[in-house]
Amino acid sequence: MSHALDAEWTKFRTVASPGWLLAATSGLTIAISVAAETATRCPASLRCPVDTVRLSLTGIQFGQAIVAILAVLMITDEYSTGLILVTLAATPRRWTVLAAKAVILAVAVLGAGIIAAGGSILAGRLILPGHGFTAARGFPVLSLTGGLALRPEAGSVLYLALIALLSLGIAAIVRDSAIAIGAVLGLFYLFPIMIAFITSVTWQHRIERYTPVNAGLAIQATTGLRHLPISPWAGLGVLAIWAAAALLAGALTLRLRDA
Amino acid sequence: MTAILTDHSAGLVGEPGNRDGFGRLLRAEWTKFRTVRGWMIGLIVAAILTVGLAWLTAAGSTIGCSNGSGTVQLTGRACLPPVPIGPGGEAVNDSFYFVRQSLTGNGSITVAVTSFTGRHIAGNGVGRVHAVGTGQGGLVSGTGPWSKAGIIIKQSTKPGSAYAAMMVTGSHGVRMQYDYVSDIAGLPGRPSSPAPRWLRLVREGDTIAGYDSADGIHWARVGTATLAGLSRVVQVGLFATSPQDFRVQSSFGGQSVQGGPSLATGVFDHVRLSGAVNGTWTGGNVGSSPSAGPPDLGSGFHASAGTFAVSGSGDIGPIVPGPGGGWYPTAAIEQNLAGAFIGLIAILVVAAMFFTAEYRRGLIRITLAASPRRGQVLAAKAIVAGLVTFAVGLVAVIVSIAVGVRQMRSQGLYVLPVSALTEARVIVGTAAMLGVMAVFAVALGAVLRRSAITITVAIVAIVLPFLFAALNIFPYDVTNWLLRVTPAAGFAIEQSIPHYSQVNSLYQPANGSYPLPPLAGFAVLCAWTAAALMLALILLRRRDA
Numbered sequence: 001m002s003h004a005l006d007a008e009w010t011k012f013r014t015v016a017s018p019g020w021l022l023a024a025t026s027g028l029t030i031a032i033s034v035a036a037e038t039a040t041r042c043p044a045s046l047r048c049p050v051d052t053v054r055l056s057l058t059g060i061q062f063g064q065a066i067v068a069i070l071a072v073l074m075i076t077d078e079y080s081t082g083l084i085l086v087t088l089a090a091t092p093r094r095w096t097v098l099a100a101k102a103v104i105l106a107v108a109v110l111g112a113g114i115i116a117a118g119g120s121i122l123a124g125r126l127i128l129p130g131h132g133f134t135a136a137r138g139f140p141v142l143s144l145t146g147g148l149a150l151r152p153e154a155g156s157v158l159y160l161a162l163i164a165l166l167s168l169g170i171a172a173i174v175r176d177s178a179i180a181i182g183a184v185l186g187l188f189y190l191f192p193i194m195i196a197f198i199t200s201v202t203w204q205h206r207i208e209r210y211t212p213v214n215a216g217l218a219i220q221a222t223t224g225l226r227h228l229p230i231s232p233w234a235g236l237g238v239l240a241i242w243a244a245a246a247l248l249a250g251a252l253t254l255r256l257r258d259a
Numbered sequence: 260m261t262a263i264l265t266d267h268s269a270g271l272v273g274e275p276g277n278r279d280g281f282g283r284l285l286r287a288e289w290t291k292f293r294t295v296r297g298w299m300i301g302l303i304v305a306a307i308l309t310v311g312l313a314w315l316t317a318a319g320s321t322i323g324c325s326n327g328s329g330t331v332q333l334t335g336r337a338c339l340p341p342v343p344i345g346p347g348g349e350a351v352n353d354s355f356y357f358v359r360q361s362l363t364g365n366g367s368i369t370v371a372v373t374s375f376t377g378r379h380i381a382g383n384g385v386g387r388v389h390a391v392g393t394g395q396g397g398l399v400s401g402t403g404p405w406s407k408a409g410i411i412i413k414q415s416t417k418p419g420s421a422y423a424a425m426m427v428t429g430s431h432g433v434r435m436q437y438d439y440v441s442d443i444a445g446l447p448g449r450p451s452s453p454a455p456r457w458l459r460l461v462r463e464g465d466t467i468a469g470y471d472s473a474d475g476i477h478w479a480r481v482g483t484a485t486l487a488g489l490s491r492v493v494q495v496g497l498f499a500t501s502p503q504d505f506r507v508q509s510s511f512g513g514q515s516v517q518g519g520p521s522l523a524t525g526v527f528d529h530v531r532l533s534g535a536v537n538g539t540w541t542g543g544n545v546g547s548s549p550s551a552g553p554p555d556l557g558s559g560f561h562a563s564a565g566t567f568a569v570s571g572s573g574d575i576g577p578i579v580p581g582p583g584g585g586w587y588p589t590a591a592i593e594q595n596l597a598g599a600f601i602g603l604i605a606i607l608v609v610a611a612m613f614f615t616a617e618y619r620r621g622l623i624r625i626t627l628a629a630s631p632r633r634g635q636v637l638a639a640k641a642i643v644a645g646l647v648t649f650a651v652g653l654v655a656v657i658v659s660i661a662v663g664v665r666q667m668r669s670q671g672l673y674v675l676p677v678s679a680l681t682e683a684r685v686i687v688g689t690a691a692m693l694g695v696m697a698v699f700a701v702a703l704g705a706v707l708r709r710s711a712i713t714i715t716v717a718i719v720a721i722v723l724p725f726l727f728a729a730l731n732i733f734p735y736d737v738t739n740w741l742l743r744v745t746p747a748a749g750f751a752i753e754q755s756i757p758h759y760s761q762v763n764s765l766y767q768p769a770n771g772s773y774p775l776p777p778l779a780g781f782a783v784l785c786a787w788t789a790a791a792l793m794l795a796l797i798l799l800r801r802r803d804a
Contacts, residue, residue: 039733039737061726062723065715065718066715068715069711069712069715072711073711080619177709177710178608178611178612178711178714179297179301179608180711181710181711181715182607182608185715185718186601189600189604189722189723189726190601190604192726192730193597193600193722193725193729194312194315194316195729196597196729196730196768196769197316197597197769198315198316198597199316199317199672203315203318
């Protein structure tokens, strides 16, 4: 396993694109979060039902798309260049190959995620009080290392890592980068859109509880916790089940199919 | 490789002698497209999923109601209320309290409105009402922005019949409105007894002119309405009405709308009629008030010494999707097109691969060797991808709307009628929008060359702004801005019911409303696509394949 890890790490760090994609994940996540924070104001005369922590982490919904590219390319690039044959010749245990990729990917995304989520919360701490979201009006002071924002912040980092593993699993099944990224982004973005259109409360509820993005993002909530369709950690758990199932299916297909 | 690829001078349109060449190129690209089995299967699966999702999104809970006497429980279609249809064919609210006389032939009505007040159920309309104070029995005083009282000349008391009216409103000053969809601004401000608002309507044949004045001496014409086929005998008089008030709480991924009926009261002085009128005032509600719904807050009229106080509840205006439409749930045809998003993602994947796959497989070199005019290759790919998408999209959209509308009606949801022309625009426009988005993805593919990045950029540029809008992540004006400047502006082509500024509602994409008019939004998408094509053309010519 340590050889496989070593090999995957060498592949990961000696190609330019993973570094760029990780930097883009952090940078664009923070940029979108800053845009959301800048755009939201609470005039003195109004009561604002805004979850400031969740607002500050808006960029995660964008960052996940870049994480998905990174995860998908980690497998599909090997297929499109034929490198997968060399990889599997060097490490015939296919489970090990996928596990090594998963470990490297998860660690890299956790690193980028810490910067992304931390930067977003920090920006919220700096911007939001100036927009009417002050402690005097009952809004929490956002802190990087404790208090109300800690669970959403740490949870968002885990969320990105799980999103990466889910994407990796799907890519291992699909093998083609275009179809894999289409499937992954469809899975991420279609269900949230459906909620806005679906009139059936039952179906809305089902989507919020059981789809990866909707359930997973429950980890960001800090207000109205009693009315959440799924509790924050249970939501992240649903995403973890999705990721585990995708990885398992990916490992099985990798094992059973010719490369 | 570059040796055989030196002809960089060709434009998008070939020289006359090259027509045949371009035709052959088109055929070559079409052959490539249709013989990749996965692409055709992908498109067909996309179409099926689109329709399936249309069915799912429409599959809401069936509406329940009871019959007039409250003894029999009804569900679904049986609950559909009789919705009046206005002269222009649109569904309208037409319910108000009317104090009237009949007028034969030409004539006029003049009044001074000395006071305008209202009441609504406590807790509604926070931040939206003009003034709030404590009232009696769970009611607070205050008028809604579009509560109204004034004078009206109307074909008959039948809901949906033609009319022209001059009125004072809660926060939009004096208005002239006619035939439900037309609205012209007059004097600003609200009336009071030291500063009343004088209103006048003059009928001459089919035309009715509206005037307003601050003093009853100096009059200004606000507008002239032509009501084709207005009968000789019309109803003329005083009216008051007030639309259902609502309050929206938005948060991530969800919205709650609370609302209730409201009442407006206008006090009229110096009421003067001219022409052949019958001389006796009759009061009564017009329409069963689909806008106000139960309970009645106390509509009626009171006359003493030439002064009339008229109170009414309801609305006179077009029905729009969303909470401003009234108490009865309505829907627009394009709300069945949510499924197009799943189709869209498949389309973007296939269209992007149309170019990126050639780079991955090296086929691009053969393609460019066979037809060195790179602009023509780009054009041929764009045309094939656009047309195939348009054709598949057209079928999917037609079936989606047919299936979804049927489903909505059977559940008792009132589907707002639109003209055949508008329906055709929604259907053909949505298919064209999907086609243009496919061309956008083809062009991005030529620019970016890597399929994963191309597809992500395309999806993020088109779908994410819409998602941010649908989730209410940003405030209203930021959302509107996103749907104006990003390629997602193209979704505006789906809007079937226009935005009426004289109807207060929640105008947002989930209710089928976009900040840009349909064709303008489509033009924004086309501009993005044209820019992507230009960039693709430049890079195709500059770069080695």
